[in-house]
Amino acid sequence: MAFFKQFPTQSYDFNMDGVLQNVVDIYRSVRVEGSSMDNAATYNNVQIRNGERPDRMSYRLYGTSDYYWTFFIINDHLHDGMSVWPMSQEDLHEYLNIEFSGYAISTFPRTSFNTDLGLRSFQNSIVNQFELNEQVLGSQSGARATVVKRDLDLNQIIVKQNTALNANDNTIAFLGDGDNVTENVDGQRTGHSVATNRVWPYREAPHHYYKTGDEQQRPITLSEAFTTSDGQLAEGLTPMSSTSYVSNQAYMEELNSERSRIRVIAPKYIEQFAEDFEELINE
DSSP: OOGGGGSOEEEEOTTSSSOOEEEEOTTOOOOOOSHHHHSGGGEEEEEOOTTOOHHHHHHHHHSSGGGTTHHHHHOGGGTTGGGGSOOOHHHHHHHHHHHTOSEEEEOOOEEEEOTTSOEEEEETOOTTOSOTTOEEEETTTOOEEEEEEEETTTTEEEEEEOOOOSTTOOOOOOOOBSSSOOOEEEETTTOOEEEOSEEEEGGGSEEEEEETTOTTOOEEOGGGGOEETTSOBOTTOOOGGGEEEEEHHHHHHHHHHHHTEEEEEOGGGHHHHHHHHHHHHTO
């Protein structure tokens, strides 16, 4: 049973010449409700297997690929279609390599005040620093890279290295260990410069921070960890020493895992569900 074959058609004059054409009304949306569908026994919780497509999963559960569309109807997180269907482990690995290639350079902003306690500057903030596609140079490491993204919420500069600097053709990393090892990163076009705090491979860099000990790992912005120029933390803010983070890779792996856990219509009810849906979509 093809999904859109269940939808009604409408007559539409595309060329405004009086000639009507029948088209499927793909904007119809319904939710199947009622006593039979409200019963908890109607649904099963299942795990999508690694690399399993919706049509193959439908065949595994129902003996036919016709009911693949029901997965997208009854799971809210799948309403955006195949773009949110879980990736295979192989596809996820390739996605991480492409989407999170390069390095993330973080700085540690400090606010500076004048004698009247007016805000004078954010030291090492990346706001208005560097331009996209600008070449940057590590003052001590000699590492060179191109700025491809700036994440103001996380205070990260995302760069891709483009110059091999030793005989083994290995790129040299920028310096920054989050402690005492640091260097200036200097823009070759703008002349902007910031001091590094920590440098990660982008896939291992923080996706978000949370307060250490928070079991729900609720995100906090890096602005909640800004300090003043004398190292004091503004009242009510969280010191970086009391934060932890979830990396980009860990976040994507968990998101993909969550997407693989879905509910499905129990086989004994699938035909009734399909009939109810087709009836409602054509009302």
